[in-house]
Amino acid sequence: MSNENTHKHAHAHDHHDDKPTGFLNRWLFTTNHKDIGTLYLILALVMFFVGGAMAMIIRAELFMPGLQLVEPDFFNQMTTMHALIMVFGAVMPAWVGFANWMIPMMIGAPDMALPRLNNWSFWILPFAFTMLASTLFMDSGGPAAGWTLYPPLSLQGGQSFAFVVFSIHMMGISSIMGAINVIATILNMRAPGMGLLRMPLFVWTWLITAFLLIAVMPVLAGAVTMLLTDHFFATSFFNAAGGGDPVMFQHIFWFFGHPEVYILILPAFGVVSEIIPTFARKPLFGYSAMVYATASIAFLSFIVWAHHMFTVGMPLTGELFFMYATMLIAIPTGVKVFNWVSTMWKGSMTFETPMLFAIGFVVLFTIGGLSGLMLAIASVDLQYHDTYFVVAHFHYVLVPGSVFALMAGTYYWLPKWTGHMYSEKWGKIHFWLSAISVNILFFPQHYLGLAGMPRRIPDYSTQFADFNMISSIGGFIFGASQLIFLGVIIHCVYKSRVKAPGRVWEGAKGLEWTLSSPPPYHSFNTPPVIDSTTVAHAEGTH
Amino acid sequence: MKKQNTFIVAAAVTAAVIAAFWLLLAAPSYTGNAINMTQGVTTQSAINYQLHMTVLWVCVVIGVIVFSAMFSSIVLHRKSRDHEAAQFSHSTGAEIIWTIIPILILVVIAIPATKALVNMEVAPETEMTVKITGFQWRWKYQYVEDDIQFISSLDAVSNAARRLASGTNPRSVDNYLLEVDHPLVLPANTKIKFLITADDVIHSWWVPALGWKRDAIPGFINEAWTEILEPGTYRGQCAELCGKDHGFMPIVLKVLPKAEYRQWVQQQKTHMVTQQADIERLWSREELMKLGENVYASQCAACHQSDGMGLAPAFPALAGSSVANGPVSEHIDIVLNGRDGTAMHALGNMLSAADIAATLTYTRNAFGNTSGDVVQPRTIYRIKNG
Amino acid sequence: MEMAGQDDFKKRRRQAVKTAWLLAAIATLIFIAFILSGVLGS
Numbered sequence: 001m002s003n004e005n006t007h008k009h010a011h012a013h014d015h016h017d018d019k020p021t022g023f024l025n026r027w028l029f030t031t032n033h034k035d036i037g038t039l040y041l042i043l044a045l046v047m048f049f050v051g052g053a054m055a056m057i058i059r060a061e062l063f064m065p066g067l068q069l070v071e072p073d074f075f076n077q078m079t080t081m082h083a084l085i086m087v088f089g090a091v092m093p094a095w096v097g098f099a100n101w102m103i104p105m106m107i108g109a110p111d112m113a114l115p116r117l118n119n120w121s122f123w124i125l126p127f128a129f130t131m132l133a134s135t136l137f138m139d140s141g142g143p144a145a146g147w148t149l150y151p152p153l154s155l156q157g158g159q160s161f162a163f164v165v166f167s168i169h170m171m172g173i174s175s176i177m178g179a180i181n182v183i184a185t186i187l188n189m190r191a192p193g194m195g196l197l198r199m200p201l202f203v204w205t206w207l208i209t210a211f212l213l214i215a216v217m218p219v220l221a222g223a224v225t226m227l228l229t230d231h232f233f234a235t236s237f238f239n240a241a242g243g244g245d246p247v248m249f250q251h252i253f254w255f256f257g258h259p260e261v262y263i264l265i266l267p268a269f270g271v272v273s274e275i276i277p278t279f280a281r282k283p284l285f286g287y288s289a290m291v292y293a294t295a296s297i298a299f300l301s302f303i304v305w306a307h308h309m310f311t312v313g314m315p316l317t318g319e320l321f322f323m324y325a326t327m328l329i330a331i332p333t334g335v336k337v338f339n340w341v342s343t344m345w346k347g348s349m350t351f352e353t354p355m356l357f358a359i360g361f362v363v364l365f366t367i368g369g370l371s372g373l374m375l376a377i378a379s380v381d382l383q384y385h386d387t388y389f390v391v392a393h394f395h396y397v398l399v400p401g402s403v404f405a406l407m408a409g410t411y412y413w414l415p416k417w418t419g420h421m422y423s424e425k426w427g428k429i430h431f432w433l434s435a436i437s438v439n440i441l442f443f444p445q446h447y448l449g450l451a452g453m454p455r456r457i458p459d460y461s462t463q464f465a466d467f468n469m470i471s472s473i474g475g476f477i478f479g480a481s482q483l484i485f486l487g488v489i490i491h492c493v494y495k496s497r498v499k500a501p502g503r504v505w506e507g508a509k510g511l512e513w514t515l516s517s518p519p520p521y522h523s524f525n526t527p528p529v530i531d532s533t534t535v536a537h538a539e540g541t542h
Numbered sequence: 543m544k545k546q547n548t549f550i551v552a553a554a555v556t557a558a559v560i561a562a563f564w565l566l567l568a569a570p571s572y573t574g575n576a577i578n579m580t581q582g583v584t585t586q587s588a589i590n591y592q593l594h595m596t597v598l599w600v601c602v603v604i605g606v607i608v609f610s611a612m613f614s615s616i617v618l619h620r621k622s623r624d625h626e627a628a629q630f631s632h633s634t635g636a637e638i639i640w641t642i643i644p645i646l647i648l649v650v651i652a653i654p655a656t657k658a659l660v661n662m663e664v665a666p667e668t669e670m671t672v673k674i675t676g677f678q679w680r681w682k683y684q685y686v687e688d689d690i691q692f693i694s695s696l697d698a699v700s701n702a703a704r705r706l707a708s709g710t711n712p713r714s715v716d717n718y719l720l721e722v723d724h725p726l727v728l729p730a731n732t733k734i735k736f737l738i739t740a741d742d743v744i745h746s747w748w749v750p751a752l753g754w755k756r757d758a759i760p761g762f763i764n765e766a767w768t769e770i771l772e773p774g775t776y777r778g779q780c781a782e783l784c785g786k787d788h789g790f791m792p793i794v795l796k797v798l799p800k801a802e803y804r805q806w807v808q809q810q811k812t813h814m815v816t817q818q819a820d821i822e823r824l825w826s827r828e829e830l831m832k833l834g835e836n837v838y839a840s841q842c843a844a845c846h847q848s849d850g851m852g853l854a855p856a857f858p859a860l861a862g863s864s865v866a867n868g869p870v871s872e873h874i875d876i877v878l879n880g881r882d883g884t885a886m887h888a889l890g891n892m893l894s895a896a897d898i899a900a901t902l903t904y905t906r907n908a909f910g911n912t913s914g915d916v917v918q919p920r921t922i923y924r925i926k927n928g
Numbered sequence: 929m930e931m932a933g934q935d936d937f938k939k940r941r942r943q944a945v946k947t948a949w950l951l952a953a954i955a956t957l958i959f960i961a962f963i964l965s966g967v968l969g970s
């Protein structure tokens with residue numbers, strides 16, 4: 001339809017490499033993959049602190065037994081909003097920001113394939129999150145039924161529920177458009193010689209993630225649409241009183257929800273698979289096994305959803321199927337962990353901040369993965385389910401999992417993005433404070449769950465007091481440590497005077513390092529020449 | 543050199559923190575706060591405990607192997623020790639081994655896991671049935687064979703102490719948040735079937751000592767079974783988020799030896815006969831107000847507040863309200879049948895006729911309301927039973 | 929050399945737009961299928 005225009009646009013910039021002038025032209029109307037990537041990353045960082053502030057309220061209320069700070073209903077709004085904002089506002093947009101910045105540079109393209117769609121994907125989001133956050137100030141309050149929005153409870157929400165559903169629709173549309181762009185870019189815009197099995201692992205994991213997004217975001221949209229009509233238009237999809245089926249919602253939600261958690265973690269696998277070879281000065285071990293393992297994990301994610309629902313009363317055969325399928329995920333995940341360790345093995349390692357976060361990721365994600373294996377055992381899950389053991393499990397895979405990988409990636413590519421080095425000293429302080437406090441925060445939650453503390457409660461029996469206090473202290477330290485992260489980024493962008501070379505890290509391979517730091521506004525106007533010295537994974541090295 | 547030492551110290555501290563946490567979990571003798579799953583008092587809970595410990599140890603062993611390999615590599619294969627990087631990038635043998643071994647481990651885990659699940663889900667011939675219904679935010683228990691039923695709510699002491707800034711130290715309350723007014727009384731060494739459902743939203747009935755939880759879902763009846771091997775008191779909580787007071791709907795089981803349990807059943811039956819007589823007699827206004835105040839405190843005050851001022855916007859005030867001061871028939875209808883689309887659910891099947899009559903009388907004559915109406919238990923009983 | 933690259937990009941972008949419409953159609957179909965499953969299921 002508008003190829004001519006797109007072409008002219010790209011063409012115009014070919015001859016004038018300068019950035020558009022004026023704030024609106026540069027940012028609001030931008031079609032540049034790097035600027036859009038930056039916008040995504042800023043939004044994600046803001047949301048990370050908003051969601052983090054909510055977590056601080058939660059941990060402060062749980063600091064000791066008894067209610068000291070907030071009413072139970074507000075507490076429920078905090079747990080619900082914390083999850084929605086962290087999942088849809090922080091981690092997902094952050095990964096899309098990385099995809100925007102890195103994919104064109106990694107595959108030798110000038111930009112994303114669909115630059116104006118890219119603009120729209122981003123600019124929907126600030127409006128979606130403003131709308132979501134505004135519900136907290138409405139009469140009927142924010143959503144309080146948990147991010148899973150289970151009916152009939154979610155249907156008891158007031159008028160503000162319509163805003164929640166509409167904002168989820170907007171986030172979904174944004175994600176789908178972003179995913180379409182990623183797939184269209186990777187499949188069509190690779191430089192000559194950049195075969196699929198030469199692509200960096202980060203590009204591979206994002207390609208698979210994008211397919212997951214396209215497959216499941218419409219499912220979430222369908223589920224919340226049905227909730228909306230149940231609430232406001234007297235339908236009875238899920239409303240038991242009208243003959244609906246509340247369990248059907250859970251099936252639909254988790255058919256979305258389980259792939260969704262892999263959407264949050266697969267790009268993390270990709271980033272870590274870039275960083276470890278760089279700092280071990282050694283090629284990634286088992287490149288093709290890594291690709292196939294990622295694809296297997298994505299496939300399995302579609303057939304394990306009901307392991308979130310072992311307590312709803314499924315037939316025995318159903319429970320057995322979902323238990324076995326869930327246990328299978330351990331195999332490709334294990335392959336990944338073993339391959340990372342083998343990549344380090346006999347390398348020549350240095351431990352700059354990105355490597356520290358990547359190692360922290362491998363260790364702590366593995367702990368979260370192992371507790372996931374425990375949760376897969378259906379019979380014992382009837383004890384674990386809906387307790388703090390589950391809270392500990394998914395925070396281990398999401399915080400020192402996804403979030404550590406995001407931080408690792410930020411430290412790894414920040415000099416490339418800005419052209420300046422960040423402060424290695426403060427980066428390391430940030431890492432060690434985060435790595436120690438995140439364990440103080442989440443490890444005791446395993447004990448709480450095993451000892452019988454349900455999740456999503458604002459107050460608890462005194463037998464749970466000690467570990468809640470320890471967990472809260474860990475939470476406060478972790479929260480405060482992230483201000484260092486903010487400081488390091490601001491320093492690197494505005495103050496740092498140490499110029500970064502094109503190849504920032506001694507052992508780094510891949511096309512992005514062949515460009516200057518910061519890279520030109522349009523990454524590769526002429527396709528680069530690909531040979532085994534510029535890419536990390538030349539044929540024959542699988 | 544100095545840099546390297548700092549790194550090793552920091553890594554050791556982190557590793558020690560994580561390792562200490564794991565060891566704590568594996569040490570069953572730690573006293574004070576419970577940190578591990580209970581072994582419970584049923585065969586199901588014992589099996590689940592065993593399975594949990596087995597898989598936990600498998601995970602610990604895997605973790606130790608993987609992390610030792612990784613940390614020895616971190617110590618040995620570092621540039622600062624002038625270690626040359628090898629350039630190998632795959633090893634088919636190693637990759638096959640570490641695919642096959644996990645598969646074998648999974649099979650070994652799957653066998654006891656399957657057995658445990660079958661034992662959990664396939665109920666034997668049971669001797670009695672209890673129907674459990676979840677409400678926001680209390681449980682109703684019905685003994686199907688003996689025709690006994692009652693509601694179990696958070697006890698008054700915890701309920702007062704748990705208010706925002708109540709001034710009461712939770713540590714001074716016995717079994718804070720884990721005590722109820724009417725515990726579920728059950729016989730030991732008896733195979734019991736539970737029929738579990740809910741009236742409004744999804745709840746989940748969980749007593750860790752029994753070894754399982756089961757969701758209570760409106761429109762569905764879930765089945766579960768148990769055989770409790772030891773008399774005693776066992777506590778649990780609602781496990782599925784069910785609204786603002788989700789954290790305040792505990793479950794208490796009082797398990798009696800069989801003979802004592804039969805005595806308890808007889809007492810309940812006699813009690814019910816007296817109750818019926820009680821419904822039929824004419825109650826005085828003072829009696830109703832006194833009972834009403836108590837029932838209001840335990841059943842209504844969570845939302846409408848003890849001063850009747852409600853909590854805007856979801857929970858309307860009763861003081862000066864058009865319902866509490868309007869026609870009594872409309873007020874009775876709302877209390878018995880609830881109000882659709884709000885948190886006000888039907889209380890007709892939850893509370894006794896006397897409790898409802900007393901609450902109506904109380905709310906119409908308290909908080910400055912002055913209707914002067916006295917609602918008799920038998921009036922409510924007639925309306926409820928056609 | 930550079931112009932050849934531009935022609936190549938033009939062709940590839942056209943291909944990318946086709947890929948995008950195909951993926952959008954798939955997403956829409958999935959959405960409709962799940963709504964229909966709800967309608968038919970209730």
